[in-house]
Amino acid sequence: MPDPAQRANKLFIQTFGTKADGLYLAPGRINLMGENAHYNEGFVLSSAINFHTVIAVKRRTDQQFRAVSDAFPGHIQEWRFGKEDTMIPADPKAWVNYLKGFTASMAATGLPATGMDLSIVSNVPLGAGLSSSAALEIAFGTAINDINQLHLSPLAIAQVAQRGENQYAGYHCGIVDQMISAMGQQDHALLIDCFDLDSEAITIPKNLSLFIVNSNVERHELEPQYQLRALQCQQVASHFKLDALSHLTLKKLELAKDELDDIHYRRAKHIVTENRRTQQAAWALEAGNIKKLSQLMAKSHASMKDDFEITVPAINCLVDIIANVVGEQGGVRMASTGFGGCVVALVDHQYTDAVVNAIETQYFSLTQLEASIYLCSASDGAKRLAES
Ligand code: ADP
Numbered sequence: 019m020p021d022p023a024q025r026a027n028k029l030f031i032q033t034f035g036t037k038a039d040g041l042y043l044a045p046g047r048i049n050l051m052g053e054n055a056h057y058n059e060g061f062v063l064s065s066a067i068n069f070h071t072v073i074a075v076k077r078r079t080d081q082q083f084r085a086v087s088d089a090f091p092g093h094i095q096e097w098r099f100g101k102e103d104t105m106i107p108a109d110p111k112a113w114v115n116y117l118k119g120f121t122a123s124m125a126a127t128g129l130p131a132t133g134m135d136l137s138i139v140s141n142v143p144l145g146a147g148l149s150s151s152a153a154l155e156i157a158f159g160t161a162i163n164d165i166n167q168l169h170l171s172p173l174a175i176a177q178v179a180q181r182g183e184n185q186y187a188g189y190h191c192g193i194v195d196q197m198i199s200a201m202g203q204q205d206h207a208l209l210i211d212c213f214d215l216d217s218e219a220i221t222i223p224k225n226l227s228l229f230i231v232n233s234n235v236e237r238h239e240l241e242p243q244y245q246l247r248a249l250q251c252q253q254v255a256s257h258f259k260l261d262a263l264s265h266l267t268l269k270k271l272e273l274a275k276d277e278l279d280d281i282h283y284r285r286a287k288h289i290v291t292e293n294r295r296t297q298q299a300a301w302a303l304e305a306g307n308i309k310k311l312s313q314l315m316a317k318s319h320a321s322m323k324d325d326f327e328i329t330v331p332a333i334n335c336l337v338d339i340i341a342n343v344v345g346e347q348g349g350v351r352m353a354s355t356g357f358g359g360c361v362v363a364l365v366d367h368q369y370t371d372a373v374v375n376a377i378e379t380q381y382f383s384l385t386q387l388e389a390s391i392y393l394c395s396a397s398d399g400a401k402r403l404a405e406s
């Protein structure tokens with residue numbers, strides 16, 4: 019049984035004075051390619067990772083929910099399933115909004131649920147861009163689905179979660195994070211088409227190590243800059259009378275270059291080229307063509323840096339440190355919506371120690387920041403654990 023599972027059981031007994039009768043788990047995720055794809059209806063290549071949120075659960079006979087999380091110790095959160103859940107949350111920043119959002123989203127679509135007591139333990143770093151929020155929602159949604167025998171598909175659970183996060187937690191996320199957490203496959207990435215939510219499992223070659231490195235940069239500008247990029251993309255799409263930018267070809271963009279100002283042209287160029295690179299990266303990964311993957315990830319990073327302008331010096335530094343070690347025997351790029359967050363690298367096993375060593379010896383002296391290094395593997399999506 020994974021460590022978070024044992025800790026979730028223990029927290030349950032400490033909090034509620036009795037044993038839980040079920041354990042549910044959902045993973046965080048990392049985007050290998052295709053940041054900012056969802057609002058442009060493009061492709062994203064993403065893996066669930068072996069960092070998990072585990073929820074220990076006991077069914078109640080009423081419609082009350084009581085929840086405790088080891089990330090925010092000391093307070094039991096309580097709410098009732100039903101109409102009142104659709105109200106504006108009293109505290110817009112409360113962690114429990116992600117769960118209340120889920121039940122509110124269920125109630126709004128007429129799905130029934132009995133109450134539950136739950137304890138939550140996670141080893142997904144919170145707020146690092148590894149989607150601890152989706153892991154929380156999907157572990158909870160998987161538990162509710164199972165306990166109430168609703169027979170929702172993983173995609174349907176992801177849709178309920180996304181609606182809840184949009185409408186209740188107030189964060190206008192796409193659905194990719196929830197989909198990956200619900201549908202991830204061990205040793206695979208999923209290539210998701212954000213236009214129709216179709217997905218395809220892509221094998222990650224066995225000789226590759228999956229690194230996630232948190233730059234630990236303070237992200238001040240993220241929200242306004244993120245909104246601005248989304249607006250700029252929408253403006254270019256409207257210029258071409260399209261619903262979303264991913265439906266634009268590079269040829270059409272180049273022919274109309276003079277009709278756009280330089281910033282809008284470069285924003286659009288990033289999205290259009292990244293959409294193509296993401297599909298090519300999936301094919302390169304599936305074929306075990308590491309050289310091609312390496313080139314595509316390098317181009318992706320350069321495009322985020324120069325055209326979409328969402329990287330920062332510490333992130334560029336981290337990418338350079340890793341790229342200098344692995345050359346074309348691995349790929350590396352920023353894996354966040356920008357202005358900090360994590361870098362992702364897929365590198366041949368033989369370089370694993372050298373990558374860790376290079377980051378540890380160079381990153382701090384160049385940036386005065388400590389990196390957090392996670393050596394991961396691609397994990398299955400959410401499930402009930404066999405034993406509680
Ligand atoms: P990310 O999803 O990239 O980790 P977010 O800001 O979207 O970052 O989500 C982090 C928030 O999600 C936390 O501040 C908290 O409100 C909630 N959250 C995530 N995991 C947990 C957890 N294990 N327990 C309680 N709240 C959590």
Ligand code: MG
Binds near residue numbers: 149150151152
């Ligand atoms: Mg999140």
